[in-house]
Amino acid sequence: MGNHRNQEQLIVKIAIVGDVHDQWEEDDAIALKQLGVDLVLFVGDFGNESVSVVQAISSVDIPKAAVFGNHDAWYTATEWGRNKCPYDRRKEDWVQEQIDLLGTADVGYGKLDFPEFKLTVVGSRPFSWGGSKWKYKDFYQERFGVASIEESTKRILGAAKSAAYDTVIFLGHNGPKGLGDHAEDPCGKDWEPLGGDFGDPDLEQAIAQTRIFGKTVALVTFGHMHHKLRHTKERLRTSIYISPEETVYLNAARVPRIIATENNRLRNFSLVALEGGVVTEASLVWVDKEFAIASEEILYRRSTEVVPSI
Template identity: 70%
Template sequence: MTSQKKQSKTLKIAVVGDIHDQWEVDDAIALKSLGVDLVLFVGDFGNESVEVVKAIASIDIPKAAIMGNHDAWYTATEWGRKKCPYDRSQEDWVQEQLDLLGAAHVGYSKLEFPEWNLTVVGGRPFSWGGPEWRFADICKERYGVTDMEESAAKITAAVKSAAGDAVIFLGHNGPSGLGDRPEDPCGKDWHPIGGDFGDPDFAEAISQTINLGKTIPLVTFGHMHHTLRHTKKVLRTSVFRSPEGTIYLNAASVPRIVENDGQKQRNFSIVNLEAGVVTQAALVWVGQDLQVISEEILYELSPSKL
């Protein structure tokens, strides 16, 4: 009976967009104040920022996270290794982050939340985005994955073992197929302008999940910031709703902490899930007194579709 009650109530999910070292004690307090049931982190905590990840790992709210490209900044590429601020023969900051997160890191894996009949499945960790196979060394060395096809299969394998009827996908970058305009959720907004910079392996895994008969209420990610590089006249589109009813949410409102008149404000994306369906998604800003000072409704389900 208790399980049924939990499943029938609104599940309040916070999605934390690209942090880029902007994480403070007040962020954890704000999450408590918002009364969220589950927190999803889309990665890019910083440039291998072990201290930020340590703070996030200590949050005592159910959570899942995925690593972004910046989380392997000094490890995944030759140019990054040349700039590495630590001795890589003595330390491994990527592994330190993964160890801190433990089971909460869902890259190429999953985390079960049986109380909500829900499984969070992670996409490819450390994704740079786009159709090219980037960060090849780290994918091969740590996960034994050498191309997009193997990557899609590894994500899908996690889905096949999922216990929940509903699957929430958590990626650093979003899937391909959400549009090729620069302002689309994963659109290319640098020269040359335009093109779909979503991850093809992520899209393939989502497609296979639909074929398996799983419900996908939410696919959330970041990486492509809401502010566009080529224009300040428009912002990136945050939400896309598929014909199947899946909500695709880009949560990367960067910088996520700003200061106005000496007062700090921090943003979170808040998603309400009812009976396996997203009923609302909003970008909220929390002030220093932990009160919501603004709320932008990004998506709301019409009552007729409930």
């Protein structure tokens, strides 16, 4: 597709890479090039503090933005994780190594302006575990100077306020609160007790306030809550939610994201078309070993139906 002007409307083709969990290969970068995407967004969970995966992703030669997930601080953020840590934390800091590798592409508690696309990507709380409870207290205080959900909201909102463009995309590891409280909803709680909204309240509040000061929130994309549900095999998690403001919320976590068959190797990406600052289509594609699209699932298509005037 490529970004270009079509009847004075800028069209941007965006790829979203769901939870990686150590499934990233050189062919992924080639596939992104073959798909002809303009911008790549990573929702985190690259691995359990997998520095090598982050290093490979940092070399992707396409405009990109990323946030870190809870697994990216797996041996650092919690006491039980620190007890399982495979390296000497007095000598090494794999969390900081990942942050350094991504550099400006890391938008957690920050933003990245893309002049060529006339949009800004704003990152939500990095390393989010999900839910309304404030977790990793020591981790967030030490690394970011953030001590509560309220302070976290202010950090996200501050980044959004500094956006150079009116069109904003929010990128998070976990999605916002407010997308439904059923187990099958984009951020629904799929374990006992079954049901409940496991979205992040700081992201929800930051999005709402960003709209109030005049920005257009075109897309909110995230992962964390995998598409396969624990309580049933009859259906998958709902990937898409459309708000009354026509913001598209997309859970891009399709795990495992690479599947090997007897004679093929398939890898998934979520694709979003943004036209004039509005999402017109979202899909999930599986790319084969020849870098062709083996299957495509249309998740959302904006209605172009024109209501006749009376």
